[in-house]
Amino acid sequence: MKSPDLPSRRCPALLITAPGSNHGKTTITAALAHYHVNQDRKVRIFKAGSDFLDPMILEHASGQPVYQLDLWLAGKTECQRLLYETALDADLILIEGVMGLFDGDPCSADMAEQFSVPIVAVIDATGTAQTLGAMAYGLTNFRKNLRFAGVLANNVASSRHAEMIVQGIPPTLRYLGGIARDKQFVLPERHLGLVQAEEISDLETRISAVAAAIALTELVALPKAVEFIKPESNTAPALLSGVRIGIASDRAFSFIYPANVDVLREMGATLVFFSPLADAELPDVDSLYLPGGYPELHLATLQNNSSMKAALQHHFQQGKPIYAECGGLLYLLESITNKAGERGAMPGIIPGHAVMQNRLQGLGYQSAPMPGGMLRSHTFHHSIIETSLKPIAQGVRLYNTSPGENIYQLKSLTASYLHCYFASNPVAAAQLFLN
Incomplete structure (x- = not known):
């Protein structure tokens, strides 16, 4: 491991995003982390935005604490510090986006652009086929200066459905493959979002099943390393000493x-x-x-x-x-x-x-x-x-x-x-x- 005093540190990283909520970002991120953990890699995950529930699932999958990464709530410097310090000993950094790639201000795209993190777009294929390619093209071309690692189709109904999806993918886009539609892959929800990780008795089985499916796609390849810059140190005052x-x-x-x-x-x-x-x-x-x-x-x-x-x-x-x-x-x-x-x-x-x-x-x-x-x-x-x-x-x-x-x-x-x-x-x- 490089010295923490170095001005920068390189580490493979991906931001997992989608056109909107309920496309399977959390499931895919958790399963991808689980796959790499099983390859004896240390995986650290961040959750873009302010969510509490998704990080519980992601922590279970990675075996590491999951921090929020938010350009407004935490600020650019704090996000920079979290990423740099994580890159010092992680083999892979994953960031799960919030809602759709361009939803909110700041949005997940802002995070990816700010730290030059490549993007994987997860798109729910339910009710669509060749049009999925158009959705992927729109995401990848809506804003300049974003680095895209590829697109992954989720909830693919059959081998014929997979063929039609591939037909619609523009040649300029990298198609990483598809994840089959399977009730076993779905994580339970309630009124504030996903059910807490400790309440899902078969969570390990569900995540392992999706990880096995991801192993058959190109998503499992380690992404290119990203350089994370060390920010200026800002130590909190010892105001609570003895409390x-x-x-x-x-x-x-x-x-x-x-x-x-x-x-x-x-x-x-x-x-x-x-x-x-x-x-x-x-x-x-x-x-x-x-x-x-x-x-x-x-x-x-x-x-x-x-x-x-x-x-x-x-x-x-x-x-x-x-x-x-x-x-x-x-x-x-x-x-x-x-x-x-x-x-x-x-x-x-x-x-x-x-x-x-x-x-x-x-x-x-x-x-x-x-x-x-x-x-x-x-x-x-x-x-x-x-x-x-x-x-x-x-x-x-x-x-x-x-x-x-x-x-x-x-x-x-x-x-x-x-x-x-x-x-x-x-x-x-x-x-x-x-x-």
Whole structure:
């Protein structure tokens, strides 16, 4: 391995994209990683955008932590740092794009262009044949300065279907092959996206099956190496030295950016993970971090864990800091009602109630004016809350002027639907855990 002090590092890399969502990007990325891991290669995967669920699948497939890579949320320099440091010891870097190649601002194409990463377009062949070639041609020619490694057809129905697809591929495009339509290849979903990896009992079997299919395509060839430049170092201040932070971590609370954990540690915090579902009491900590997740799927367990609810109340009454995001916010209310109309009593630290909805209630990037400063953030939720607590601020949307998510503060508690990215302002993040 080359010295970390070198100004650049080369590593094979690919960005896996598609014309839009639901073309199979996560499945293909996971299976490709799994294939190379089985070849004794160290594969590191990034997820473009702010998603929490896809990285769980990708981490299972690669056996390595999966970080978000987002030019707005994290910023160019932080993305550059993550890629450079990963390239120091990885044999292959994969980046799963978000939505379609050109969807959003910044989009996956911006990421590929910024770091000169070659692109593979995965296109669902359902309901099309020769026209798939036109779709691929449009993706590869819509914007100059993008490097395309090829196109892969997904959900190919038969050998005849495969022949028709090949007929439509322009000679200027590299066709990598097709993946057959198979129910075994499909990953289960629910209202916020894919089901969490640990809940899919046959996940290994599914990914292995797709990896075997990918082994028969040209996608398995290692891509060309990309040069990743070392950015200027920017060390986070040790503002949390000696502070013990308890972080909720289980099936109900799992939506946390790995980079947030890194930032807290870099600022000197000692992190202790606990489960509101399974633990009877809190660990011995100074502050609490309740991330988002699926508390609405575990109403009975959370409701019946009376000792944990009492411990949270005691922590709050002592004036110790609590920071809660999205699902963590819901958990601290008086109750949560799921889509079936079932209601669970929660700790009631925040006055009010949450009710799950059938439609998306919040989505998009926002700047969060937290008590310690502005943090870049993202929101994505299917619930609404009714509370008498007045917000201290609202998120500022990136793309329009409508009101953003409310930010609440009660004594040393700060809570919001917003998922904040701590590396965007470590000083502001530290203040969430200090009195």
